[in-house]
Amino acid sequence: EDKVVQSPLSLVVHEGDTVTLNCSYEVTNFRSLLWYKQEKKAPTFLFMLTSSGIEKKSGRLSSILDKKELSSILNITATQTGDSAIYLCAVEAIANAGKSTFGDGTTLTVKP
Amino acid sequence: NAGVMQNPRHLVRRRGQEARLRCSPMKGHSHVYWYRQLPEEGLKFMVYLQKENIIDESGMPKERFSAEFPKEGPSILRIQQVVRGDSAAYFCASSEGKNTEAFFGQGTRLTVV
Numbered sequence: 001e002d003k004v005v006q007s008p009l010s011l012v013v014h015e016g017d018t019v020t021l022n023c024s025y026e027v028t029n030f031r032s033l034l035w036y037k038q039e040k041k042a043p044t045f046l047f048m049l050t051s052s053g054i055e056k057k058s059g060r061l062s063s064i065l066d067k068k069e070l071s072s073i074l075n076i077t078a079t080q081t082g083d084s085a086i087y088l089c090a091v092e093a094i095a096n097a098g099k100s101t102f103g104d105g106t107t108l109t110v111k112p
Numbered sequence: 113n114a115g116v117m118q119n120p121r122h123l124v125r126r127r128g129q130e131a132r133l134r135c136s137p138m139k140g141h142s143h144v145y146w147y148r149q150l151p152e153e154g155l156k157f158m159v160y161l162q163k164e165n166i167i168d169e170s171g172m173p174k175e176r177f178s179a180e181f182p183k184e185g186p187s188i189l190r191i192q193q194v195v196r197g198d199s200a201a202y203f204c205a206s207s208e209g210k211n212t213e214a215f216f217g218q219g220t221r222l223t224v225v
Binding site: 004006036041042043044045048088090099100101102103104105 | 115116147152156168171214215217
């Protein structure tokens with residue numbers, strides 16, 4: 001059974017700090033790893049990673065996949081209060097494209 | 113282009129009643145996925161449907177839960193004889209194809225009293 005574990009479960013930082021969120025996975029026939037940001041509504045898509053070692057970047061957020069270590073990190077630099085959310089990591093298997101297995105998420109709180 | 117629309121946003125049902133949750137995918141999307149999120153947990157896959165077909169229902173509880181995506185109209189997730197443990201947020205996502213990005217709706221928060 002596919003499995004995703006995220007750490008830490010929760011994190012409290014101050015504005016301006018840099019955070020690193022971790023995601024490790026077990027999946028048969030890996031296809032992709034996805035990161036989502038969930039505030040009090042729908043998860044919004046951040047990144048899809050399929051290749052190891054290639055960093056994806058969007059503003060202050062970046063993410064990279066390590067297929068050897070079966071893990072990914074999500075970095076947020078110069079955090080702002082608006083970054084407070086649950087960050088979800090998910091994986092997809094080749095045979096089950098469309099069916100994502102999610103981790104329990106990391107709850108990030110950014111204090112002013 | 114409206115996003116994925118779910119309704120109702122909030123639904124309260126008494127134990128034993130039926131709950132019907134609706135999901136209208138984004139325009140042009142023919143793939144729909146339902147997920148359930150219990151408090152303090154991540155999203156758990158329930159079912160994947162294409163128009164008129166259930167592709168993968170491996171995450172659906174064996175009893176009381178059913179889903180459909182008819183040729184016309186929204187996808188429906190139906191929960192019969194609800195119990196307190198069914199209280200959760202139910203999210204729908206849609207995608208254009210099997211290997212394309214999925215977009216999530218705002219979710220329906222079901223509370224069983």
